[in-house]
Amino acid sequence: xxxxxxxxxxxxxxxxxxxxxxxxxxxxxxxxxxxxxxxxxxxxxxxxxxxxxxxxxxxxxxxxxxxxxxxxxxxxxxxxxxxxxxxxxxxxxxxxxxxxxxxxxxxxxxxxxxxxxxxxxxxxxxxxxxxxxxxxxxxxxxxxxxxxxxxxxxxxxxxxxxxxxxxxxxxxxx
Numbered sequence: 001x002x003x004x005x006x007x008x009x010x011x012x013x014x015x016x017x018x019x020x021x022x023x024x025x026x027x028x029x030x031x032x033x034x035x036x037x038x039x040x041x042x043x044x045x046x047x048x049x050x051x052x053x054x055x056x057x058x059x060x061x062x063x064x065x066x067x068x069x070x071x072x073x074x075x076x077x078x079x080x081x082x083x084x085x086x087x088x089x090x091x092x093x094x095x096x097x098x099x100x101x102x103x104x105x106x107x108x109x110x111x112x113x114x115x116x117x118x119x120x121x122x123x124x125x126x127x128x129x130x131x132x133x134x135x136x137x138x139x140x141x142x143x144x145x146x147x148x149x150x151x152x153x154x155x156x157x158x159x160x161x162x163x164x165x166x167x168x169x170x171x172x173x174x
Contacts, residue, residue, distance in 0.1 A: 004030065005082050005117060012118045013153040014160065019118050027110040030079070034089050035103030041093035075102060079109020121149070 004026055011022045078088050092102050 003082055005113070008114050009117060009121060012121060013156060016122075016153075016157075019122075023111065023114040023118060026114055027107050030110040031103040031107035034079075034106035035099055037086065037089050038093040038097075038099035038102040041090050042099055075105035076109045076112075079106040080113045082113070 008022060008026050012019050015022065075088060075092060089102055089106070093099060
């Protein structure tokens with residue numbers, strides 16, 4: 001199982017002209033996933049609240065007030081990490097935070113993550129030559145890796161444009 005960030009980077013290399021659409025689609029997909037989980041847990045919140053109250057007692061109420069106070073703001077920061085913590089979505093949903101706001105917070109966090117990954121991929125190779133304070137060996141190593149990454153992207157796009165020699169398009173099909 002590969003993380004979504006891998007697919008965003010791969011599609012960013014293969015389709016550089018559609019980067020904005022790729023970022024938007026993957027961020028919306030993450031937000032919908034979080035929204036569905038929050039809606040499902042919102043339907044189960046009465047029984048989960050009763051279970052939490054039975055098991056934790058007064059600590060459950062303290063945890064709920066803490067999550068209600070700080071949870072929604074931190075969800076954007078948690079969503080920036082590559083794997084959105086499903087437990088944080090569950091805790092927010094069980095504490096009574098609106099599922100729509102959970103989905104919007106995950107959308108904003110994933111939008112930041114995917115945009116920053118693709119921006120690094122796009123702008124890093126041209127910026128590496130300008131690092132003056134870096135150690136020469138470290139600078140060369142990083143430049144080689146970035147150049148290799150750019151060369152892989154060019155090679156993949158070149159192979160995608162080149163027709164396959166073993167494949168001939170059907171004649172007379174319009």
